Amino acid sequence: MSAEPPGPWPGDVTRSAGDLAIETRGLTKRFGHQAAVDQIDLAVPRGSVFGFLGPNGSGKTTTIRMLLGLASASSGQIRVLGSEMPSEFHDVLPRVGALVEGPAFYPFLSGAANLHRLDTADRQAPSATRDARVAESLERVGLAHAAGKRVGAYSLGMKQRLGIANAILRPRELLMLDEPTNGLDPQGTREVRSLIRSLSGDGTTVFVSSHLLAEIEQICTHAAVMSTGRLVAQGTIDQLRSRGETRVRVRTPDLPSARVVLGSLGLSVDEVARERGEQIRSGEDEFVTAAVGVLDVRAEDIVAALVAGGVRVRGFVVDEGSLEDQFVALTGEGFDVAG
């Protein structure tokens, strides 16, 4: 499923472009010679909670800036909520709430005054309900008690919450949240997750970027993975997860016959020292690993076959590939940020 072209979503042929909250074609942003975003074709279905993953510097924020019309694309097209961006921003942006590269506020104004200010910038935001909307938005992110405090005196997590409050000042069809849990305590992180769930329950499409996979995995229905400006995978969470191979690992002193039995079941038995399945000696026993692949073999059947084949099974593990493994496999193991 690597960087598939936009269009019908896999497994759902009825889905048309009109069902996409965000759609890009060949979206590219170059800073000098470096392509920060390189020919990406995003397809974010309406109603989804879409995780936008990628390590530091992979181009997530740059993509979001282009989606919101803050930065112009070097090439490629963008449709957000069915309208062309940035040319139709008047129609699109009032329906979009956003948190881009962290919250930003006037430090000398209170939290409420800041929200008030940003709300006046939206010509479609009714002034009659402004005060009420500000108060409720603050309450929703747990800042009601700090509403009158100068933002300069807010903690990082409080600013982050205020940023989210700004994104939900009005009912939105689409939320774009760039690292919304950055700087939040575990409690705050959980609350943001439940907030996203409840907003999604109201029908809002949520596009949320993160480099913390564990956060995303729990709430997202879909995800895309960026790596050095390229979109290396996109699909539903299950599709992404199933990219990982299910493997079995047998601990036995009868290595040769175990290999024969596994092979006869159709499993691809790993040769010695394959990347993820080396044979390791442990006392008298050895391990053999094999990929189940696309076969529909049940674990208990494998064990039964091994035992029937005279293999003394001293250990048996089924390893479902985790999303984390996928993430690392797609984006590389290295710690260094790609320049």
Place this chain on the structure above:
Amino acid sequence: MPDSAGELDKATARQSGNWATGTGRVARHSVGLALFVSELSVLYRRRRTWAMLAALAAVPILIAVAVRVTNSTRQSGRGPQFLDQITQNGLFVAVTALVVSIPLFLPLTVGVVAGDTIAGEASHGTLRYLLVAPAGRVRLLIVKYVGAAAFCVCATLVVVVTGVGIGLALFPVGPVTLLSGDTIGFSESIVRLLLITAFVTVSLLGLSAIGLFISTLTDVPVGAMAATIVLSVVSQVLGALPQLDWLHPWLFSHYWLSFADLLRQPIAWESFGANALLQLGYIAVFGALAYGRFLTRDVLS
């Protein structure tokens, strides 16, 4: 965030209720007055703005107190224009204070406000949120410029009003003798003072447009402020060089001290008109440059 999921749901429900009544896709576009009011309220909720206005108010106060304390009846002819008239008529404190403020203090404060317009938002990071709201780039630019222009009015008024106040308090006020030798009464002199205020305000509009343009070039507000202020000094230095006579009518500071023409009988309107035209030219040119720059610019701050 509410502490429990239950509270969260309640909050959600309440909010949705409010939203349902408050908005709809049938958008009623406001003219953008709310953003302008908000712009002014942000400007005047900054301590910096009040510090600058206080500094401007200090100019006439210092002048008046200095003249009063030294009690100089000497008509030395030195010092700023109109200084000698203060002891006879307190209203001249305001006029003298303007003469003193125009070369540096007023351009300084206007440079700070105009240079901060876009660059200040960029450095706070609020520019991206204003644009995403969406404020609209053209609309934001206009609101920012009108806000800076409103500050020009305010800054000039502070000097004049403080000048009149302290002048009335410390000195006698009588008929004003004009440059042309004619004499006018108190109310007529107030009208003249207001005209002078308008003249000085208009004089500063070109500089504001330059500041706005420079502000779109950078994310560092101090840089934009400094550049604007330096330009106002450069313009005055060029204006003082007789070798550059041909250039003088094109300098935005050319008419800065010509408001004295409003103290003649009859009023010499030529400089008022010429100044207004010149400043309009600067607004058009630098407004267009700011528009060109800001409309295509990537907001990456």
